[in-house]
Amino acid sequence: MTRKLRVGVIGAGIAQAHLEGYADNSDLFEVPVLTSLDEARGREVVAKHGVGEFTSDLDSLFARDDIDVIDICTPPVPHFELCKRAIEAGKHVICEKPLFGSIAEVDAMAEILAKSDRKFMPIFQYRYGSGLQKMKMLVDKGLTGKPYLSTIETHWWRGPEYYDVEWRGKWKSELGGSFLGHAIHIHDMLCYIQGPVAAVSAHGATLMHKIEVEDTMVASLTMQNGSVAALSVTLGSHKELSRLRFCFSDMTAESVHAPYTFGEDPWTFTSRDPAHQAKIDAALAEYVDKDVSYPRQFQLFHEAVMTDGEVPVTLEQARMTIELVTAAYHSQRTGQVSKLPVTPDHPYYNSWLP
Known part of the structure; x- marks a missing residue:
């Protein structure tokens, strides 16, 4: 019989989605306590x-x-201290996005984990939609070819009432705006497929709401694999849409446009070469459907704990998204192209807060 992991939850907002994920895996987890x-x-x-x-x-x-x-x-501000305290108490840790407020905190957590045998997993549950998993499978099978261009759109709607919550919309308590809090999932998906970012040029603005942080941003990226990417984020789209589109030498992939289930089926995978399309279709036909979202990420976390394997989302992978945020805010404010990786000599290494 598989041993259940007993989870203590801190928070009562997004925690409800986590609790549903644990309930879907009731043979693997139980939740004896919650605090808020x-x-x-x-x-x-x-x-x-x-x-x-x-x-x-x-x-x-x-x-x-x-x-x-x-x-x-x-909310994000106490994440680092809570994670540190949990590891030091001998617990495994799961932490919601955005993970931390600086690359310095990410690197400090890496040092803490290097001295511990505990597992640490950032949350990026959108990775585990069947559409994105099929995309990753095609990449891993070498069926995509050379990467050319990725376009990533996060066009959502948030009315004024969204910011009635005290901690939202403020640098000190939310740490950032739409680029950090809303688009971080889809940008993780970009890095999941294309790898690390090499350089960022970004322009952001606060156009819709009376808040401190941005509600709109665009960014152009050069990826370390040589491809380029265009990102756009707004909280002022009356028709909500999320879309990922990947152009490779041997095929083009496009996600569904549903704003909050954009990792799930049905994605389209298209090649102009009928023979190559047949190879893609054959690979897709062999794909085995699995659970999606939080339930799937939690299943893989349980497996990592039980086998002492690697967690499905690592601190190093989450660092890519925090680096992207850091570079975007640096580029926005300086008007310069911001190079990655972000190292201790970077002016925003310790914080991007204005």
């Missing part, structure tokens, strides 16, 4: 999702010896 600064909401979530208990005592959560995993689902 918002006690009323926390208790409501505990009752709704069948969590064992609510506690307002964060110290007691870290001290429990019957907890294997701490799952951090708070």
Whole structure:
């Protein structure tokens, strides 16, 4: 019988999606406890999702010896300290996006993990849509050819009421705007397919809302693999859309346009060469459907813990998205092309906050 991992959850917002993911894997996980600064909401979530208990005592959560995993689902500012504390308490860690507020914190966490045998997994659940997984399979099978161009669109709508939540829209508490908080998933998917970014030129603005952070941004990228990419993000699209399009020498791939399920089927994979199209179709016919989103990422995390293998999303992979954010804000403010990787001598290594 597979041993269940016992999870302590911090937070009561996006935590509900995590709880649904654990419930879908009830043979692998159980959630005995949840804590939140918002006690009323926390208790409501505990009752709704069948969590064992609510506690307002964060110290007691870290001290429990019957907890294997701490799952951090708070707004971004406390992520680093909570992750550090959990690792030092001997727990495995799962942490929501955006992971941390600087490359310095990412690198500090790498040093902490190097001295520990605990598993650490950032959340990028959108990777685990069947459409994107088929795209990755075709790349891994060598059926895509040389990469040329990627276009990534995050065109969503957020009305003024979205920013009625106290911590949103402020540099100090949200750490960034649409490029960080909303588009980070789809930009992770870009790096998942095309690898690291080499250079960024970005332009951002606050056009729709009375907030400190940007609600609109465009960026042009050079990837380390030699291809180029164009990113666009807005929270002012009356018709919401998310789209990934990859042009390779041997095929072109395009995602569905659904704003919040853009990693899932049906993607299109097209070659102008009928013989090569037949190879693509044959590979796709062999694809085995799996669970998607949080349930699939949690399944792979459980497997990594049980086998002492690599977690499905690593700290190094999450670093790519934080580097992209760092470089984009640097380019936006300086008017210069920002080169990657971001190293300790970079002016925004310790923080991109203005």
